[in-house]
Amino acid sequence: MSTVARKKSLIWDYLTTVDHKKIAILYxxxxxxxxxxxxxxxxxxxxxxxxxxxxxxxxxxxxxVLTMHGTTMIFLAAMxxxxxxxxxxxxxxxxxxxxxxxFLNALGFWLFFFGGVFLNxxxxxxxxxxxxxxxxxxxxxxxxxxxxxxxxLGLQISGIGTLIGGINFLVTIxxxxxxxxxxxxxxxxxxxxxxxSALILFAFPPLTVGLVLMMMDRLFGGNFFNAAAGGNTIxxxxxxxxxxxxxxxxxxxxxxxxxxxxxxxxxxxxxxxxSSMVFATVLIGFLGFMVWAHHMFxxxxxxxxxxxxxxxxxxxxxxxxxxxxxxxxxxxxxxIKFTTPMMYAVAFIPSFVMGGVTGVxxxxxxxxxxxxxxxxxxxxxxxxxxGGVVFALLAGAHYWWPKxxxxxxxxxxxxxxxxxFFIGFHLTFFIQHFLGLMGMPxxxxxxxxxxxxxxxxxxxxVGAFFMAAATIILxxxxxxxxxxxxxVSADPWGDGRTLEWAVAxxxxxxxxxxxxxxxGLDALWIEKMxxxxxxxxxxxxxxxxxxxxxxxPFVISLGLFIAAFGFMYHAKYSWSLFVGIGGLLITFxxxxxxxxxxxxxxxxHKEEVLETEKGVKA
Amino acid sequence: xANPTNAGNPxxxxxxxxxxxxxxxxxxxxxxxxxxxxxxxxxxxxxYDEFSHWFSVPFILLLAAVQVAFQLYYFMHxxxxxxxxxxxxxxxxxxxxxxxxxxxxxxxxx
Numbered sequence: 001m002s003t004v005a006r007k008k009s010l011i012w013d014y015l016t017t018v019d020h021k022k023i024a025i026l027y028x029x030x031x032x033x034x035x036x037x038x039x040x041x042x043x044x045x046x047x048x049x050x051x052x053x054x055x056x057x058x059x060x061x062x063x064x065v066l067t068m069h070g071t072t073m074i075f076l077a078a079m080x081x082x083x084x085x086x087x088x089x090x091x092x093x094x095x096x097x098x099x100x101x102x103f104l105n106a107l108g109f110w111l112f113f114f115g116g117v118f119l120n121x122x123x124x125x126x127x128x129x130x131x132x133x134x135x136x137x138x139x140x141x142x143x144x145x146x147x148x149x150x151x152x153l154g155l156q157i158s159g160i161g162t163l164i165g166g167i168n169f170l171v172t173i174x175x176x177x178x179x180x181x182x183x184x185x186x187x188x189x190x191x192x193x194x195x196x197s198a199l200i201l202f203a204f205p206p207l208t209v210g211l212v213l214m215m216m217d218r219l220f221g222g223n224f225f226n227a228a229a230g231g232n233t234i235x236x237x238x239x240x241x242x243x244x245x246x247x248x249x250x251x252x253x254x255x256x257x258x259x260x261x262x263x264x265x266x267x268x269x270x271x272x273x274x275s276s277m278v279f280a281t282v283l284i285g286f287l288g289f290m291v292w293a294h295h296m297f298x299x300x301x302x303x304x305x306x307x308x309x310x311x312x313x314x315x316x317x318x319x320x321x322x323x324x325x326x327x328x329x330x331x332x333x334x335x336i337k338f339t340t341p342m343m344y345a346v347a348f349i350p351s352f353v354m355g356g357v358t359g360v361x362x363x364x365x366x367x368x369x370x371x372x373x374x375x376x377x378x379x380x381x382x383x384x385x386x387g388g389v390v391f392a393l394l395a396g397a398h399y400w401w402p403k404x405x406x407x408x409x410x411x412x413x414x415x416x417x418x419x420x421f422f423i424g425f426h427l428t429f430f431i432q433h434f435l436g437l438m439g440m441p442x443x444x445x446x447x448x449x450x451x452x453x454x455x456x457x458x459x460x461x462v463g464a465f466f467m468a469a470a471t472i473i474l475x476x477x478x479x480x481x482x483x484x485x486x487x488v489s490a491d492p493w494g495d496g497r498t499l500e501w502a503v504a505x506x507x508x509x510x511x512x513x514x515x516x517x518x519x520g521l522d523a524l525w526i527e528k529m530x531x532x533x534x535x536x537x538x539x540x541x542x543x544x545x546x547x548x549x550x551x552x553p554f555v556i557s558l559g560l561f562i563a564a565f566g567f568m569y570h571a572k573y574s575w576s577l578f579v580g581i582g583g584l585l586i587t588f589x590x591x592x593x594x595x596x597x598x599x600x601x602x603x604x605h606k607e608e609v610l611e612t613e614k615g616v617k618a
Numbered sequence: 619x620a621n622p623t624n625a626g627n628p629x630x631x632x633x634x635x636x637x638x639x640x641x642x643x644x645x646x647x648x649x650x651x652x653x654x655x656x657x658x659x660x661x662x663x664x665x666y667d668e669f670s671h672w673f674s675v676p677f678i679l680l681l682a683a684v685q686v687a688f689q690l691y692y693f694m695h696x697x698x699x700x701x702x703x704x705x706x707x708x709x710x711x712x713x714x715x716x717x718x719x720x721x722x723x724x725x726x727x728x
Contacts, residue, residue, distance in 0.1 A: 174703055198707070202714045234726055242718055289714050293721070305725045 016549040018102035019509055023109050024087035024404060028397075030113050031080030037120065038072035039471060041065050046428070046464040049457050052449040062445035063130035064147065068120075070133030071151065074247070075158055076116040078385070081393045082254045083109075083165055086193045088404050090169065092500040092507060093187045095178025095516045095523075100171040102547045103594070108165035110557035115158025118564055122150035132443060134244070137225035137236035141217055146568055149218055153564040156211045157557070159204055166200030169193055178499075179538040180518035184278065187498040187522075188264075188271060191278050192257025195285040196250050202289065203246035210239035219567060234299060241292035249288040251385065253281060255392030256323060259345045262399055263327050264522070265495050266342040267334025273326040274521060280319035280326075287316045297368045306365040313363035320356055324349060339493065340414030344395035347422050348387060355383030358433065373443075376436025382429045394421065394474070402492040406506045407485030413477040417470045424466025431456045431463075497522040502535050510544045513609050541610070543603040550599070552590045559586030649692040656681045 014022060044065050048057040057065055091099055099105050122128040129151035131140035140148045173194045177186070186194070214236065216222030223229035225236050264271040271277060293301055293309040301309075327349060336342070358380040362368050371377055394417070402408045435456045440447060447453050491501040502524045503511055514537035520526050527535055566580025660681050663674045691697040696705055 170707075198710065201707070202711060206718065232726065235722075238718075238721065238726060289717065293725070301725050 013549070015554050016106075016551045018098075018106045018547050018549050018553075020087045020091050020099050020102065020105060021404070021507060021509070023105050024084050024089075026109050026113075027080045027084035027087060028404070030109075030116070031077050031084055034072050034076035034116055034120075035081065036471070038069055038077050039468065041069035041072065043464055043468055045069060046461040048445060049447075050461040051458065052447050052451075052454055054446055057445065059445060060127075060130060063132075063443075064128040066443060066445075067130050067132050067135075067147075067151075068123075068128045071119065071129065071155070072116075073385075074133060074251075075155060076112075076119070078251050078389050078393070079162060080109075080112055080116075082196075082251060082389075083112075083162075085189075085254060085258060085393070085396045085400065086165075086169060086196075088400055089500055090190050090193050091172060091176070092403075092503060092511055093190045093498050094173060094176060094181055095499050095512060095518060096172065096176040097511050097515075097544065098547065099168050100176055101168050103550060103553065104164050104168050106550070107553035107556060108161040108168065110553045111161030111164065111560070112158040113161075114557040114561040115154045115156070115161060118157060118561055119150055119154030122147055122154075125150075134237075134240055135214075136233070136240075137214065137217070138227075138233040140214070141225060141233075148214075149568045152211050152215045152218060153568060156208065156215070157560050157564060159207055159211070160560075161557075162200060163204045163208075166197040166204070169197040170201060173197070178512075178515050178518050181523075184275065185518055185521045185523070188260035188274070188277055188281075189254070189257035189498075191281055192253045192260075195281050196253045199246045199250050199253070199285050199288060203243045203250065206239045207243035210236055210243070213239070219571070237296055237299065238292070241295045242289075244295065245292040246285075246288045248384070249284055251389045253284065255348075255389045256281065258392040258396040258399070259327065259348055260330075261498065262341045262345045262395055263330045265399075265493060265497055266337045266339055266345075267331045268337070268495050269330055269334040270522060270525075271326070272329035272332075273322070276322055277326050280322040283319040284316060287312065287319070291316065294363055294365075294368075297365045298372045310363050310365040314360055317356060317360055324353060337495070339398075340409070340411055340418055341395040341399035343415065343418045344391045344398070347418070348391045348395075351383060351387030351391065351422075351425070355380060355387050358383065371436065373441055374436035375432045375440045375442055378442045379429050379432035379436060382432070386425055386429070394418075399493075400500075401481075402488045402505050403500055404506060405482070406487055406504075407481050408488050408492055409481050409485075410477050413473055413480070417474045417477065420466050420470035420473065424463045424468075424470060427463025427466060428460050429463070431459050435460070491524075497525040499523050499535070502527075508612050510546065510604055510609065513544075513613050514541055515539050541606055543605050544609060545601055545603055547601045548599050550594075552594050556587050556590045559583045559588075559590065562586065645692055649688045653685055653688055656685055 014026060017023060017026075044057055045062070048054050048062060087099070087105070091097070119129075125146065127145045127147045129135065129140075129143070129147040131143055131148060131151075135148065135151055140151075173186070173190060213222065213224040217225055217231075223231045225231045225233045227233055260271055260277060291309055291313045293305060294313045297306050297309075327345075331346075338346075358376070362371055362377065362380055371380075398409050398414050435453060436442075438452055438456075440453050440456075447457070488505050490496075490504050492505060493501075496502075499516060499518075500507075502516070512535075516523065516535035517538035519536065524535065560583065563580045563583025563586075566576050566578070566583055569576040570580060660678045663669055663677050666674075669677075690708075695701065696708075
């Protein structure tokens with residue numbers, strides 16, 4: 001089949017695609033939309049708290065907005081945006097033509113998407129979840145209405161998608177590296193993706209178990225967390241944080257990976273201390289599983305458990321410190337170019353270190369009794385997540401935008417976005433440390449005048465609007481670039497070091513006409529330094545085997561989406577149970593079809609590859 | 619032996635392969651016999667009234683662990699080369715599961 005004959009409508013193409021580059025764009029769009037929703041919720045929170053005794057969002061509605069802000073930002077914005085970067089870049093960085101399981105890759109995306117849509121349907125169907133993003137059982141089991149059910153089922157569905165995505169990247173990185181790409185030659189972002197995927201593999205099952213138990217309690221008369229019936233509400237907290245703490249590293253390790261790429265590229269130097277970077281990444285991933293109870297110091301674990309978890313938590317500062325120094329030494333003596341991604345990277349270091357320092361403060365269990373549930377904690381984790389993860393996602397978006405879309409985002413607008421976001425971020429969250437130390441508890445919807453909290457909260461709200469303005473300018477930049485932007489070459493920054501900068505922007509669907517031979521770290525840089533124009537091929541030019549696209553991932557996920565509605569309302573309407581079973585049937589029939597019907601894929605013939613490559617060179 | 623492309627050819631080094639397969643078969647049969655024996659011992663330990671539960675429960679758990687190792691290393695070929703990554707992830711999972719259960723045993727259900 002020729003490329004022309006396979007032309008189909010754009011929407012159908014994206015609904016059925018199994019191409020990692022198109023799935024990356026899907027993740028970017030869906031994650032971006034949820035990021036806007038979560039950002040809007042953040043603005044509502046800040047408007048409500050702008051002045052004392054405000055009545056913009058009162059009581060229950062505030063709880064819903066607050067819960068959905070946290071849940072949306074973590075599960076539906078940050079995670080998929082991280083996956084967008086991984087999908088766009090990792091297969092190309094390791095010299096592969098796609099991920100190991102392209103079909104599963106599409107399935108992972110659609111499961112996340114339908115889970116997210118399901119969660120947000122709650123706004124229109126009687127109210128959103130309102131027990132905080134941690135949804136502690138003693139609170140959430142008492143929550144009336146279906147809000148928590150939306151949380152439980154929506155996160156379950158999107159969680160399966162994340163788990164599938166993580167396993168896919170593990171297999172891809174272990175099995176699909178190009179010849180010569182040893183583990184210690186993998187770019188730092190690929191290493192980060194690898195460790196992150198391992199964390200997903202081990203961290204998501206506890207969440208799944210916790211959500212299943214809560215589903216039983218909420219929907220099917222279980223009593224796992226019901227102390228009155230012999231259950232134990234603390235079990236949820238442990239299961240949630242055994243997942244929840246590694247989740248923090250699932251988000252921030254890819255951020256570290258993105259910045260490592262950016263520092264090396266725009267300092268035009270090899271990443272300083274590459275092997276210690278790898279070591280630190282793995283160590284952070286390992287320690288990340290040993291510290292979850294530091295979220296529960298005030299639960300009453302006892303002094304011994306608190307001390308152990310406090311010391312383990314502080315130990316994480318060591319590998320993180322290694323990384324910080326390596327980034328500084330990468331810049332040291334480099335010929336630095338202050339592009340938009342580099343500005344985010346440089347700003348990230350002090351911002352993230354502040355989050356790290358307050359993290360060590362929180363880790364001191366005795367002191368944590370004072371910080372716990374105050375705005376100090378809110379300030380801490382926003383410094384880590386916005387100053388680390390969001391900065392990295394914005395930097396990565398600017399850095400890889402030309403690779404994903406073939407057009408360069410406008411640098412001037414990008415820098416305006418950066419400055420607005422950077423100033424707004426510190427304006428919003430720096431003052432919250434002090435609000436917390438003055439005694440403002442988190443999660444409250446209002447406060448009284450005359451307690452010294454007015455000025456701090458007002459400043460914080462002003463900062464939030466700066467970040468909103470930055471986001472709007474970013475959107476304008478995207479629109480302008482899409483309409484007017486000029487086509488760019490394979491290596492638009494001019495200093496690309498890793499394999500993704502050796503293929504066209506955007507890359508052809510098969511990525512590499514010939515699988516490259518990797519001769520060291522920063523494979524493209526090595527070739528450049530030897531005066532070569534392209535990569536050294538590891539195989540002769542030949543026909544390329546590609547997977548067929550399929551609508552099944554979409555339908556499988558749709559089935560679970562329908563099933564979730566059916567099971568949620570089963571207590572209210574007797575026929576609803578059949579809707580649930582019907583939804584599951586759709587899913588299982590599609591899985592059956594996928595197992596039984598052979599799909600051999602197709603070949604892109606050598607002549608077509610040659611023709612495409614000629615178009616690229618010209 | 620001048621042709622290195624014969625490396626994947628099963629007819630080359632037939633004698634060596636035979637010997638290797640025979641050795642492997644021997645290992646499998648031995649471990650199979652041991653596993654049956656261990657199962658019998660486990661049944662005996664539970665059935666024998668003189669042993670207290672404080673002995674037999676940890677004892678059969680130990681036997682179970684040995685059997686899992688046999689299963690993985692002899693029947694599922696983890697003793698062979700090229701299984702380092704699966705082993706790493708397997709032990710990683712075991713570690714995380716162990717820490718979880720340990721925590722629950724000590725600070726949740728104390």
